[in-house]
Each structure stands twice: as C-alpha cells, then as structure tokens.
Amino acid sequence: MRKVAVLGAGSWGTALSIVLADNGHDVRLWSYRQDQVDEINLTHTNKRYLNVELPSSIRAYNDLEAAVEDVEAIVIVVPSSAMREVMKNVSELVTNNMVLIHASKGVEPDTLKRISEVILEEIPTYEKNRMVVLSGPSHAEEVALRSPTTVTVAAESLKEAQFVQNLFMNDDFRVYTSTDVVGVELGGALKNIIALGAGISDGLQFGDNARAALITRGLAEITRLGTAMGANPLTFLGLCGVGDLIVTSTSTHSRNWRAGNLLGKGKALEEILKEMGMVVEGVRTTKAAYQLSQKYHVEMPITEGLYDILFNNKEAKLVVEQLMNREKRKELDNLGSFKS
Numbered sequence: 385m386r387k388v389a390v391l392g393a394g395s396w397g398t399a400l401s402i403v404l405a406d407n408g409h410d411v412r413l414w415s416y417r418q419d420q421v422d423e424i425n426l427t428h429t430n431k432r433y434l435n436v437e438l439p440s441s442i443r444a445y446n447d448l449e450a451a452v453e454d455v456e457a458i459v460i461v462v463p464s465s466a467m468r469e470v471m472k473n474v475s476e477l478v479t480n481n482m483v484l485i486h487a488s489k490g491v492e493p494d495t496l497k498r499i500s501e502v503i504l505e506e507i508p509t510y511e512k513n514r515m516v517v518l519s520g521p522s523h524a525e526e527v528a529l530r531s532p533t534t535v536t537v538a539a540e541s542l543k544e545a546q547f548v549q550n551l552f553m554n555d556d557f558r559v560y561t562s563t564d565v566v567g568v569e570l571g572g573a574l575k576n577i578i579a580l581g582a583g584i585s586d587g588l589q590f591g592d593n594a595r596a597a598l599i600t601r602g603l604a605e606i607t608r609l610g611t612a613m614g615a616n617p618l619t620f621l622g623l624c625g626v627g628d629l630i631v632t633s634t635s636t637h638s639r640n641w642r643a644g645n646l647l648g649k650g651k652a653l654e655e656i657l658k659e660m661g662m663v664v665e666g667v668r669t670t671k672a673a674y675q676l677s678q679k680y681h682v683e684m685p686i687t688e689g690l691y692d693i694l695f696n697n698k699e700a701k702l703v704v705e706q707l708m709n710r711e712k713r714k715e716l717d718n719l720g721s722f723k724s
Contacts, residue, residue: 395524397461464490471506491672513540519572521631538568567619576666578602579640582633587648640666
C-alpha cells in the first residue's frame with residue numbers, strides 16, 4: 385500500500401482515485417470545495433461528476449497541506465486553467481521523494497507550454513526527468529464502472545514510468561510505459577480540438593464519412609505539429625493518438641464532442657459552456673494549438689478553421705466549405721518530415 389494524493393475531484397480525478405483505491409492504496413482526494421469534500425466523506429458519492437458509489441477508503445480533503453503530507457505520489461488532475469494557481473500553492477510541499485504524475489490534458493495559451501512544463505516552472509526544484517504524464521483513451525464514466533481501459537504513462541526516466549505503471553495497473557486498468565513525454569502530452573491535448581470538430585460535424589448532421597475524414601486528417605495535423613515539437617510520430621499511432629482521438633471524437637461521454645455538437649446545432653459558445661458547467665479543454669487548447677502552428681510554421685487547416693469558429697464567430701458551414709475546397713494535394717504530403 386502506498387499513500388497517494390489526487391489533486392482535483394472532477395470526474396477524471398475521482399475515477400483515477402477509484403483505480404488507486406481498488407489497488408489497495410491510501411488515497412487522499414483533494415478539492416477546493418468544502419461541500420464536495422463533505423459529500424465524498426459522508427456519503428461516498430460525487431454526484432455532480434460521477435454516478436457511482438466511491439470506495440470508502442477514499443478520503444477527501446479541502447486542506448492541500450494535509451492531503452499531500454507524507455505521500456509517495458501526487459496525481460495532478462486539475463483543469464489546465466487552474467494549474468498554475470494550484471501548483472503555486474503546493475510548490476513548497478513537494479519534495480523529490482515524491483513522484484509527480486499529471487493526468488490533465490491541455491496546452492497553456494500564449495505561453496504555449498505543455499502541462500508538465502507549467503508544473504515544473506511553478507515547482508523549479510523538482511527533478512524534470514521524474515515528472516510522469518498519464519494519458520490515453522479513457523472516459524472517466526467507464527473507468528469508474530471498471531470497464532476495461534488502457535492508458536500510457538510517460539516519463540524521461542523509465543524507472544518512474546514503471547513505478548506509476550505498477551501504481552495503477554490492475555485487471556480493469558492496463559498501463560503501458562513510454563519515454564516520449566512530448567508526444568503523450570500533445571496527443572492527449574490536441575485530440576480535444578478534433579473532438580470539438582467532430583461534434584460540430586455531427587451537429588450539422590454531416591454523417592459518418594465527414595467524421596471519419598475529420599479524425600483522419602486531424603491525426604495528420606497532430607502528428608505534424610507534434611513532430612515539429614520533438615515528439616516521436618509513432619506515438620500518435622498509439623493509445624495517445626489514434627486511441628484517444630477515436631474515443632473522444634465519437635462518444636457522448638466526451639465534453640468536447642458534446643460542446644461541438646451544440647455549436648453545430650447553432651448554440652453560442654458562452655451559452656454552451658455555462659450550460660455544461662464543466663471545463664471543455666478543447667476550447668482553450670484550440671487557441672494554443674493555433675498559436676503553436678504559427679510559431680512552428682506547421683499547416684493545420686482544421687485547427688485554423690475551428691479557431692475561426694470559436695474565436696472569430698465564423699459560420700461552421702462556411703469553414704467546412706473552405707476546407708473542402710482547399711488546393712488539391714497528395715494524401716501523404718508533408719509526411720517526409722515525420723522522423724523520430
């Protein structure tokens with residue numbers, strides 16, 4: 385048994401806490417909301433996020449210092465927009481005896497930093513090679529029901545990745561290891577953009593052909609950008625690329641797909657975000673990815689089109705028309721740059 389703190393009691397943080405509790409670990413689940421902490425501790429539920437009974441061994445905390453005291457690992461699952469604030473608050477509590485694991489998916493707009501870079505910037509004393517990223521095709525709702533799920537954990541240090549593999553792996557939750565931190569992180573973040581697009585396509589009732597094309601060409605964009613940023617292109621053919629794209633772009637469990645679907649049906653973005661009441665990472669990540677495409681001079685027409693829909697109020701049908709009428713190309717154009 386190991387002591388593990390999970391920072392962030394949303395659906396994904398709660399689901400990962402269930403996996404850890406099933407493995408017999410001492411799990412401390414932190415939330416900034418006292419009412420949520422009370423609900424988890426008193427009724428063993430977290431109904432706003434997951435409709436399941438939580439293991440009684442999960443203990444919720446509102447006090448960050450108490451949550452991370454004497455733990456061997458900290459799993460960070462807060463929204464990307466709250467990452468810096470939470471990391472500032474925990475920075476003096478983290479030691480190099482702890483393994484830091486983040487399972488949040490996003491890229492910070494304007495700074496264009498990956499989540500691991502944001503964490504390390506706020507905790508500069510932490511050893512960079514020990515930071516572990518957990519990502520892959522994993523709806524929290526299905527993980528909480530113990531449905532078979534497979535993810536990847538990546539770290540520069542294979543030893544740390546294997547530690548996290550052993551921490552989480554069980555009969556229902558299979559974990560692979562990788563040393564491609566950049567690829568695993570970017571795959572998990574950028575797929576949310578394509579899921580938004582798939583939702584818009586479905587909201588416009590364009591059908592299966594359009595969705596399949598969007599996912600496939602979206603993967604090409606993710607791979608182009610990821611490779612330019614130093615990722616191994618083969619990572620995007622695995623769980624954190626193709627796998628995560630499929631699950632996020634084709635399911636009503638996906639917040640990004642649901643938000644896109646409502647956009648395609650004509651609802652305003654602000655109204656959608658207010659109605660959903662939960663973070664839709666793809667919106668924030670679209671802005672960051674658009675900025676990254678400019679910085680690295682990578683062609684990302686789908687991302688650019690979604691940026692125009694989200695931030696320039698461009699009509700979705702017009703964007704689709706423009707994408708369909710781009711200049712003629714070979715399908716494998718630019719693939720010559722995909723070198724690990």
